[in-house]
Amino acid sequence: MKRIINAVLVLLLMLSLCACSDTDRENNTSSENNQNAEEAVTPEPEKNNASGSQITSDSTTDTQQTSQKDETSVLVVCFSATGNTMAIADMIAEILAADRFEIVPLEAYSKADLDYNSDCRANREQNDDSARPGFVGTIDSVEQYDVIFLGYPIWWGKLPKIMYTFLEQYNFSGKTIIPFCTSGSSGNKTSVKEIRSLLPDAKVNDGRRFASKTKKETIQKWLDELDLPEKEAGKEMIQIRCGEKTLSFVPLENASVTAFIEKLKEGDISIAMNDYGDFEKVGNLGFSLPQSDEQITTKPGDVILYQGTSVTIYYDENSWNFTRLGTIPGMTRKTMLDFFDGSGEVTVTFSLN
Numbered sequence: 290m291k292r293i294i295n296a297v298l299v300l301l302l303m304l305s306l307c308a309c310s311d312t313d314r315e316n317n318t319s320s321e322n323n324q325n326a327e328e329a330v331t332p333e334p335e336k337n338n339a340s341g342s343q344i345t346s347d348s349t350t351d352t353q354q355t356s357q358k359d360e361t362s363v364l365v366v367c368f369s370a371t372g373n374t375m376a377i378a379d380m381i382a383e384i385l386a387a388d389r390f391e392i393v394p395l396e397a398y399s400k401a402d403l404d405y406n407s408d409c410r411a412n413r414e415q416n417d418d419s420a421r422p423g424f425v426g427t428i429d430s431v432e433q434y435d436v437i438f439l440g441y442p443i444w445w446g447k448l449p450k451i452m453y454t455f456l457e458q459y460n461f462s463g464k465t466i467i468p469f470c471t472s473g474s475s476g477n478k479t480s481v482k483e484i485r486s487l488l489p490d491a492k493v494n495d496g497r498r499f500a501s502k503t504k505k506e507t508i509q510k511w512l513d514e515l516d517l518p519e520k521e522a523g524k525e526m527i528q529i530r531c532g533e534k535t536l537s538f539v540p541l542e543n544a545s546v547t548a549f550i551e552k553l554k555e556g557d558i559s560i561a562m563n564d565y566g567d568f569e570k571v572g573n574l575g576f577s578l579p580q581s582d583e584q585i586t587t588k589p590g591d592v593i594l595y596q597g598t599s600v601t602i603y604y605d606e607n608s609w610n611f612t613r614l615g616t617i618p619g620m621t622r623k624t625m626l627d628f629f630d631g632s633g634e635v636t637v638t639f640s641l642n
């Protein structure tokens with residue numbers, strides 16, 4: 290009886306392997322047609338998970354999934370119709386030991402669907418503002434991630450519409466989003482603009498466009514240069530809440546920060562903050578902290594102690610003698626003002642997480 294069961298299992302395995310390689314072949318050949326006017330795009334020699342599982346880092350064992358999640362707060366999300374972008378996603382996830390989520394279309398894109406010289410499905414979707422192609426699977430909990438790498442191919446200079454479906458489905462407020470893409474030759478500016486308008490409450494990095502077959506060393510160098518807001522082991526993060534929105538930063542090491550953290554250990558601190566000089570929100574703490582002043586030119590996201598008794602959060606530049614408490618990474622004037630819901634008095638709560 291055991292032998293019969295084994296034989297059936299082997300047969301099932303062989304059948305499923307045949308099914309996989311057919312899909313791979315179809316997806317690989319489809320990129321042969323992706324030669325747009327600007328540059329011929331050759332497929333990756335080996336395609337990774339083009340039609341595979343949804344949460345790829347979790348497709349190993351439960352034990353591995355749990356241990357990895359304890360170590361990282363980075364998620365790599367990727368849609369890739371012919372494998373070029375997925376190869377980059379694989380390298381990012383491997384280098385950062387990050388979790389992965391592949392956006393697998395509900396209906397796979399065939400070679401004909403991607404033949405952009407015809408009235409193909411991809412072209413029709415790109416030309417239809419309301420198109421929201423479905424995808425399979427869900428992310429367990431987006432909340433656990435601080436940094437989300439977002440990968441996609443450029444389609445007609447823009448985000449493939451399936452990325453809209455994905456981005457509209459989750460709440461990415463306060464997250465750092467790092468876009469990456471591959472293309473024949475087009476840049477990523479328009480697509481990053483689209484991401485920013487879809488995720489006004491996220492910190493969307495300028496990201497980067499890669500050629501297909503980019504080497505791992507290039508990816509490694511790019512990652513090294515990114516100022517990732519990783520949770521540093523053993524370091525307290527300070528959270529800043531304004532209404533429903535929360536941002537966080539790793540505090541600097543100075544006497545002022547140490548005293549501020551001691552106060553926060555006693556409980557959250559809420560203060561009323563008002564605009565000043567069209568570059569900051571400022572509010573009185575109601576107590577004083579030691580000053581460690583230096584001449585600083587601020588940038589959006591800087592959290593500063595002013596005269597020992599006030600905290601300022603900057604949305605633009607100012608040069609003065611201040612004590613820096615830390616910087617919320619990746620902020621622009623717009624993302625900071627969006628966080629505060631524009632100008633006017635707000636109540637801001639500082640807490641430890």
Ligand SMILES: Cc1cc2nc3c(=O)[nH]c(=O)nc-3n(C[C@H](O)[C@H](O)[C@H](O)COP(=O)(O)O)c2cc1C
Nearest residue numbers: 369370371372373374442445446471472473474475
């Ligand atoms: C419908 C469609 C439109 C495309 N439009 C562009 C484009 O505007 N600019 C460009 O440089 N490449 C364009 N490409 C090429 C892809 O961006 C490129 O092949 C990419 O590496 C594919 O990534 P993937 O293998 O992850 O799907 C297009 C490809 C398709 C299928």
